[in-house]
Amino acid sequence: MTDATPNNETLVSVLTAPGRSALATIAIVGVHARQIAQSLFTPHRGDFDLENDPGPYYGRFGGDVSDDVVLAETSTTHLPSIEIHCHGGSAMVEALLAQVQQAGAKAVTWQELLRTEGKSEVCIEATEALTRCRTSRAAAVLLDQANGALDRAIEKIASSSDHAAARELLSWQNFGLHLTEPWKILLVGPPNVGKSSLLNAILGHERAIVSPTAGTTRDVVHGETSIDGWSFVFADGAGIRSTEDEIERAGISLIQRAMINADMCLIIQDLSIPKVQNELIPYVDHDHLTIGNKADLGSPWSRDERDQLDQCVSARTGQGVDDLLQQIVRRLVPRIPASGTPVPFTHRQIEILTTLAHRPG
DSSP states (O other): OOSOSGGGOOEEEEOSOSSOOSEEEEEEESTTHHHHHHHHEEESSSOOOTTTOOOOEEEEEESSSEEEEEEEEOOSSSSOEEEEEEEOOHHHHHHHHHHHHHTTOEEOOHHHHHHHTTOOHHHHHHHHHHTTOOSHHHHHHHHHHHTTHHHHHHHHHHHHTOHHHHHHHHTTHHHHHTTTSOEEEEEEOSTTSSHHHHHHHHHTSOOSOOOSSTTOOOSOEEEEEEETTEEEEEEEOOOOOOOOOHHHHHHHHHHHHHHHHOSEEEEEEETTSOGGGSOOOOOOSSOEEEEEEOTTSOOOOOHHHHHTSSEEOOTTTOTTHHHHHHHHHHHHOOOOOOTTOOOOOSHHHHHHHHHHHTOOO
8 A cells, every 4th residue: 555645634434345244344454543443442361452463353443332353454555444343233233433534534445445445447447346256266356466567468468569468368357347247148039938937947946938929938947057167057948930919919019129139049949849940040140059848858859950050958957058058168168267367357457458459669
């Protein structure tokens, strides 16, 4: 941390997310942090001397409204930085925060607090992204960026005009953006090909209603899961067909719009009826797999016709479902960065790298 607080102000910020929780953390940073802590904290036993012992200490923090807390000094440089770990109810956090302000500290966001510590925008973005990533593998990549991997790479490219290095970083952009946003997989096909059953088989629980009645699914039904440590959202909607039912037509319109935003479409066909009886499903021109469902039933499809499919599965028995999931991962996550690899993960970073990749020189 550097002495970057404006006018040597002492700052206070809540480091934990808003809302109810078991615990919350309040940080006080600045030249008067110790004095403020001294005025509001009473240890349950022993002496309280941050000058000589950073703690941790257990005691009461606050005046008329107080809480049992754990307090410690966490400074890494000459500016004092105090952390208070209190109960996480929003009313208690707000009461303690108000008392610290009354004692002379200025309330700021945790992002502003990190900036006063000299943290880069990439580090701040990575810290925020870590609160939204869903798997440990994604968190590991973001931790590398929080620890400076991307900052160092961008600084080197900016100083050397290495266009090839910028393009290499940009090759990770789609992967990076999905560290906090799951890959979107849409199941599409005519009614009764088993899309809802396949969705339930993929998720491992009954998320969608299964019925032999055509047109049962109207809304787009979503379910999230992780495969090989990466996060995916699978969605099922109305079967696409010609219909006069106004509600069903509205559901078909929803699924057609959802196709545009999907990272991949699974085009489902029914192996239990002749291929020529499977309706041709239009799809947008992006990544897709063609899936033959009901592989456990007798099939009139020829061997050549089945060979044209990417995968045959049975949603009822689970046959081929694991192989399908591995195909999806290989298609959407073809490369996995080694530990320490710089990876852009926000649109702001991608814009910077795009500019550097096209900069003259």
